[in-house]
Amino acid sequence: MAVVAWLLLRGNGGTTYKLRFENAGQLVKDDDVQIGGRRIGSVRNIELTKDNVAEITISVQDGYAPLHEGTTAVIRATSLTGIANRYVALTPAPNSNPKLPDGATLGTDATTPIVDLDQLFNTLDPKTRAALQGFIQGSATWYDNRGRQANAATKYFNPALSSTNALVDELIANQQTLNAFLRNSSRTVGAIAQRRNDLAGLVSNANTTATAIASENASLDQALAVLPRTLRKANTTFVDLRSTLDDLDVLVAASKPATKDLAHFLGELRPLLHDAGPTIADLRTLVHRGGSGNDLTDLVEKAPALEKAAKPAFSNSIQALQKSTPVLKTFRPYTPDFIGWVRDFGQGASNYDANGHFARIQPIFNAYSYSPSATGGTLTPIPPSQRLDGLQTHVIRRCPGMASQPPADGSAPFRDFDGSLDCDPGLTPPGP
Numbered sequence: 001m002a003v004v005a006w007l008l009l010r011g012n013g014g015t016t017y018k019l020r021f022e023n024a025g026q027l028v029k030d031d032d033v034q035i036g037g038r039r040i041g042s043v044r045n046i047e048l049t050k051d052n053v054a055e056i057t058i059s060v061q062d063g064y065a066p067l068h069e070g071t072t073a074v075i076r077a078t079s080l081t082g083i084a085n086r087y088v089a090l091t092p093a094p095n096s097n098p099k100l101p102d103g104a105t106l107g108t109d110a111t112t113p114i115v116d117l118d119q120l121f122n123t124l125d126p127k128t129r130a131a132l133q134g135f136i137q138g139s140a141t142w143y144d145n146r147g148r149q150a151n152a153a154t155k156y157f158n159p160a161l162s163s164t165n166a167l168v169d170e171l172i173a174n175q176q177t178l179n180a181f182l183r184n185s186s187r188t189v190g191a192i193a194q195r196r197n198d199l200a201g202l203v204s205n206a207n208t209t210a211t212a213i214a215s216e217n218a219s220l221d222q223a224l225a226v227l228p229r230t231l232r233k234a235n236t237t238f239v240d241l242r243s244t245l246d247d248l249d250v251l252v253a254a255s256k257p258a259t260k261d262l263a264h265f266l267g268e269l270r271p272l273l274h275d276a277g278p279t280i281a282d283l284r285t286l287v288h289r290g291g292s293g294n295d296l297t298d299l300v301e302k303a304p305a306l307e308k309a310a311k312p313a314f315s316n317s318i319q320a321l322q323k324s325t326p327v328l329k330t331f332r333p334y335t336p337d338f339i340g341w342v343r344d345f346g347q348g349a350s351n352y353d354a355n356g357h358f359a360r361i362q363p364i365f366n367a368y369s370y371s372p373s374a375t376g377g378t379l380t381p382i383p384p385s386q387r388l389d390g391l392q393t394h395v396i397r398r399c400p401g402m403a404s405q406p407p408a409d410g411s412a413p414f415r416d417f418d419g420s421l422d423c424d425p426g427l428t429p430p431g432p
Contacts, residue, residue, distance in 0.1 A: 014041055015065035017058055018105040024054035025075035025086055025114035032087040033058045040064040043088065053108065058088060068097040073106060075114040079318060086114065146301020147308070149292075153299015156286045160296075163279045163286075170275050177268045184265055333400035333414035340404045399423035 024046055033041035041064070045057035060067065070093030078085045121129060143150065171178050192199060213220060289295040366387040368379040399421065401412030406428060413425045 014059045014061040015067075015102045016044065017060065017067060017100065018103065019056045019058060019073050019088065019111050020049070020105065020108050021054045021056060021073075021075065021111045021113045022108060023113050024056065025116070027056060027075060027086050027088070033060065033090060034087055035064060035090050035092060040090075055105075056088065060090075064092075066099045066101070067104075068093040068095060068099055070094070070097050070110075071100070071106065072110045072112070074112040077114060078322075140304065143300060143304030143307065145304065146298075147303055147305020149298030149301030150303030151299060151306060152293035152302060153296045156294075156296055156299070159282060160286050163282045167276060167279045170272065170279075174272050177272055180265055181269060181272075184261075333412075336401040336404050336412055397422060397424045398427045399425050402427060402429065405429060 027043055027046060029043055029046065031043040032039045033043065041058055041060040043056060044059050047055045047057075049055050067090070072091045074089050074091075075086055076089050078087060124132070285295070287296045292298060366382060369382055371378045371380060399413035400423070401414050402423075402425075404412075406412055413423070414421075
């Protein structure tokens with residue numbers, strides 16, 4: 001345990017460099033400095049220069065220093081959660097470039113600060129941010145207490161994706177028709193955009209109308225009951241409408257030049273709509289189906305409970321993995337030793353006699369001293385506190401991974417970079 005603690009807590013040493021960033025990107029002291037995802041140093045100091053630039057002092061381990069001219073640095077985030085979860089990622093220049101001396105400075109032309117999510121939100125105007133906030137709050141209300149239904153709907157993702165794939169294939173096969181549809185849709189949307197204020201008023205008035213109708217559902221039911229008689233009485237009016245339609249022919253004739261391309265467009269669109277019928281039908285069944293827990297609506301209703309339960313679990317798992325990384329990094333070189341112990345222990349403990357497995361036998365070393373005499377000698381018990389005297393001089397200082405013969409790829413024995421690990425790599429076990 002003392003050796004493990006020393007490996008974890010000892011200093012890094014190494015060469016120092018100064019990196020200038022436009023902003024420190026929420027870096028703090030002792031944050032990692034990495035190359036290719038491996039920690040090779042740490043942040044030692046953070047200062048603000050006279051020209052309002054963040055100057056970050058880093059220390060690089062001797063095994064990776066010195067750096068060379070052309071090296072670049074960027075501030076990255078280890079995950080999407082947390083505040084001070086940043087590290088400096090270095091991209092080393094080729095070794096053929098001139099070396100950077102200890103204390104060298106990389107300017108802002110060689111560094112890139114991190115882009116925080118707040119910077120993205122700052123690009124949005126107040127109206128857009130308010131709309132985004134309303135969307136997020138509305139989604140939370142939508143998923144509230146509906147996690148079980150959302151979970152049940154996951155099994156319908158596969159048919160939905162399959163149907164979507166069939167739809168996309170059909171769109172690709174009818175690309176000319178799709179292009180014509182998109183061009184005409186663009187013109188339609190452009191015309192609607194020019195009357196967006198009128199459209200907003202139409203939607204608002206329609207909402208008011210629907211609300212008023214819902215509040216008068218009893219009256220609406222009564223009106224629908226008398227509607228057949230009203231239609232019969234309106235027959236005379238419909239007959240008189242024929243003359244009106246004759247007069248309307250003049251308007252239709254005047255409108256033909258403006259709609260001459262519409263018939264061709266609708267004719268080309270008809271095969272696409274015909275082939276899309278099964279896909280739309282499957283999509284409708286996916287979204288809503290009779291019963292409970294069998295459609296996308298039920299899945300969406302169950303999603304909030306899933307998110308509420310999974311969020312703390314994921315957060316704790318990420319924290320546990322981050323904290324266990326140094327321990328696993330230290331334990332990794334001893335993997336061959338551990339596997340060898342398990343293998344040999346199983347072989348030694350597999351036999352047994354009338355007293356039980358051999359593993360129950362406690363080994364005792366140096367329990368007696370022998371004194372020769374004329375009658376054959378005498379065995380004298382040695383106190384337990386003195387039995388290990390003299391054995392410490394024969395301690396074998398094997399390196400990690402030396403419990404078994406060295407592998408052909410040279411991955412064992414393990415040796416640290418600075419050679420401070422107190423072990424003898426020449427102590428290989430006997431055998432092939």
